[in-house]
Amino acid sequence: MAYPLLERIQAPGDVKLLAENDLPQLCEEIRQFLIQSVTSTGGHLSSNLGVVELTVALHRTLDLPQDKLLFDVGHQCYTHKLLTGRRNGFAALRQKEGISGFPNPKESDCDTFVAGHGSAALSTAIGIARAKKIKQEPGKVVVIVGDGAFTGGMVYEGMNNVSKLNNLIVILNDNKMSISKNVGQMANYLTKLRTDPKYFHAKAQMETMLDSIPVIGDTLVRALQGGKQLVRRGIYHSTMFEEMGFQYIGPVDGHDVIMLEQMLNNLREQFAPIFLHVVTQKGKGLKQAEENPGEFHAVSSIDLNHLTDPELSPKDSFSTIFGSTLAELGKEEPRLCAITAAMKYGTGLNFFKHAHPERFFDVGMAEEHAVSFSAGLASQGLLPVVAIYSTFFQRAYDQIIHDVNLMKLNVLFAVDRAGLVPGDGETHQGIYDTAFFSQIGIPVYAPANYEELKYWLRYLVMEARGPRAIRYARGEQKPALEALPCTGNAYDKIESREGARIALVSYGAQTEEIIAACDLLQQKQLATDCFKLVRLYPLPEEICEALRSYDMVLFAEDSIRTGSIGEQLCFALHQAGWKGDYLLHAVDNTHLLHANVPQLRRDQGLDAAALAADVLARVKEKQI
Incomplete structure (x- = not known):
């Protein structure tokens, strides 16, 4: 499919070279590109389809990277990546050595901050805006916050700390609420007035003049603000954002790219932190995603012509x-x-x-x-x-x-999603739960x-x-794991070879790799036994006794090394008097890729080949 306008955007700022009347077509091209690309590679779809016009308008008005653009949650950044010259990278989206599905400053200086978890970006944006003030740096800080993030408490903690940040614009991407006709027309009219720079100048000059009047000036300012809030309560039913220090604007149509650009240009001159309420349609442009945006939030590679109802026929997992x-x-x-x-x-x-x-x-x-x-x-x-x-x-x-x-x-x-997780990279790996649950004494079970x-x-x-x-x-x-019987035991010996002096131990999905490693070592005429834990913490009472007869134990787990189950087993064995060699393979969290699970295991030394190679090297060294 041809994308004549999108193909003209090769670097940050190129979108500003297009004529204003080209913008609706550009947005349509972006939307079609995302549908075609993301349904091929997998990724977050409906959230990105909803913010196309908003992102285009922001890129037309901001000067990146001097201005800072943040996303909450970061999975709605695909249009941003397209407009900053990364279109070719979408062929390997969320794949090893491809582009991340989230903002990543290592990819581009236009990506301000990693944002894989929700409701946190506003606090980050406030910190960046405050830093600009302290350092006397120019530029706006704009954060797009989805309405889902407003169900998290951190957003409100952040909003309580925005005082006098007139370089901050918070955009509520509201894809749930609708605007009724009457209220919407009034809101649109007031929005046009309130985004006019003349309004801000008049408001600021009036407050300055009244503040200078002895005794009654401050009282008059409060009285006028109170009257204004009464009117706004009648229109919007709430003035929470203004009471927290924001200049509230909206709701506005998040799919009118020309209007959004004009509004954002007007907001270049601001006298308070801005709260811009934008209404969008999640999944816009793809009928199935519009009707069921939750199911199309994140997709694997899919055929849009052969979709099933997720409520009726979900794939087993x-x-x-x-x-x-x-x-x-x-x-x-x-x-x-x-x-x-x-x-x-x-x-x-x-x-x-x-x-x-x-x-x-x-x-x-x-x-x-x-x-x-x-x-x-x-x-x-x-x-x-x-x-x-x-x-x-x-x-x-x-x-x-x-x-x-x-x-x-x-x-x-x-x-x-425990253990290594494909696609989303360092923000979504499930590698810490075994350590933090076990360190506070909570029993942990891991079915395979x-x-x-x-x-x-x-x-x-x-x-x-x-x-x-x-x-x-x-x-x-x-x-390989489906074939294992469910015994109801806290641990099982799942492979037993005659004369084995080496034991491989794991749990959960990682058990697949020790089974394969056992076969690789058998090919090298090295007999090994395999054990699978189901209860990870507390360790099964008999596991040390079962392992103490081996000269070497290798433990492999797709969790963080420090505080891991493997470390706990090593300590328990030595406390029980065992004197053998202990090899621990666990996750090094200093380099977490966005890749598929087999690639992640290879990178972390958790695949069967790496486990077998480590055993062979130690056997050679120790002459076991």
């Missing part, structure tokens, strides 16, 4: 098995509740929602609240299950410690296949009590 199993358990246990943080489909809890709507809670992008809310439920005798991606559980660490663990409440943490997930989920819901966690990988079970 650990998430869908978890969700459907939990829904069945909800029929048996009336106290069971399910909580997630803006990830109903991603965690598979759509099944629970349909079966038990009164006991399902999506709290929005507010993981801290999700955990404390669940603590409240548990304190009253209910059985909450909190299903959140591993990378987002990090955001609720204090609540896990203080609100759940101190009182030993009956909360089950379902840790989705669907049958184990079903078995241990039932046990943790129906029998186990207190804080507890179950972690599982993204996507489908692997054939």
Whole structure:
């Protein structure tokens, strides 16, 4: 497909060379490019389709990188990347050595800040704007915040700290609310008046003049502001943003690129932090995404001509098995509740929602609240299950410690996307949960296949009590792991070779690699046994006794090395008097790529070849 206008944009600033009447066509070309490209490579789709016009208008009015543009969440930055000369990189979007799916300052000096987690960018933008003030640097700081991020508390913490930052523009990308006809017309009229620089000059001059009047000047200013707020309450039903120090503008049409450009040009001269309320349609330009934007939030490579209803025929994965199993358990246990943080489909809890709507809670992008809310439920005798991606559980660490663990409440943490995660790179890797759950004494379980997930989920819901966690990988079970039986044991010996003096140990999805490594070593006439843990913490009581007869133990895990299960096992073995060689392969978080899982494992030395090579090298060195 040809993109005549888009192809003319090869570097930052090129979009400014186009004529104003070319902009609607450019936006259509960008939208078609994104649909064609992202459905081929995978990536975040509906959020990017919604901000095309807004991003074009910003690039027409800002001077990057002197001006700073931030995104919350960063997955809506694809149009920004196109307008900064990275169109060719979309062929390898989120792939090894390709461009990231999030802003990345290593890619371009037009990317201000990494932004993979939601509701955080406003605080960052306020810090950058304040730094510009302190350093007396020119330029605006603009942050686009999705309405979903406003369900997270950090946004409001940030808004409380914007005083007198007249170089800050906060854009609410509102793709949920609609504008009723009457209120919309009045809002549009007032917006035209309030974005005119003459309005700002008159407002500033009037306040300066009144402030100079002794005794009554300040009173008059407050009285006028109070009257203005009463009028605005009648129109918008709220003046929260103005009361927090913003000049509120909107709501405005986020798909009128020419109007947006004119408005943003008017806002070059501002006397207070600006809050611009822009209404967009998530998934705009793709009918299926417009009708079901949540399902098209993030997509794998898909054929748009052969789509299925995600509610009726989802592809099997650990998430869908978890969700459907939990829904069945909800029929048996009336106290069971399910909580997630803006990830109903991603965690598979759509099944629970349909079966038990009164006991399902999506709290929005507010993981801290999700955990404390669940603590409240548990304190009253209910059985909450909190299903959140591993990378987002990090955001609720204090609540896990203080609100759940101190009182030993009956909360089950379902840790989705645990371990190495493809595509999203360093912002979304699920590599810390084993360390932070185990270091505060919370039991952790890691099923390796669907049958184990079903078995241990039932046990943790129906029998186990207190804080507890179950972690599982993204996507489908692997054939080598599907073949393993579900024994109900805390650990299993899954490979046994005659005369083996070496043991390979792992858990969860990483078990696939030790099985393959065992086969590679057998080809080298080196017999090894394999063990798979299901209960990671506390370590199974008998595991040290089972391993103490081996001369060498290799432990491999797709979690952070420091504080890892592997380190804990090493300590336990030596405490038990074992004197053998211990090899630990875990994740080095200093270089996390956006790549597929096999590539990530190779890069981290967690693939079968690397594990086997390490064993062979140590055997040669020690002459075992």
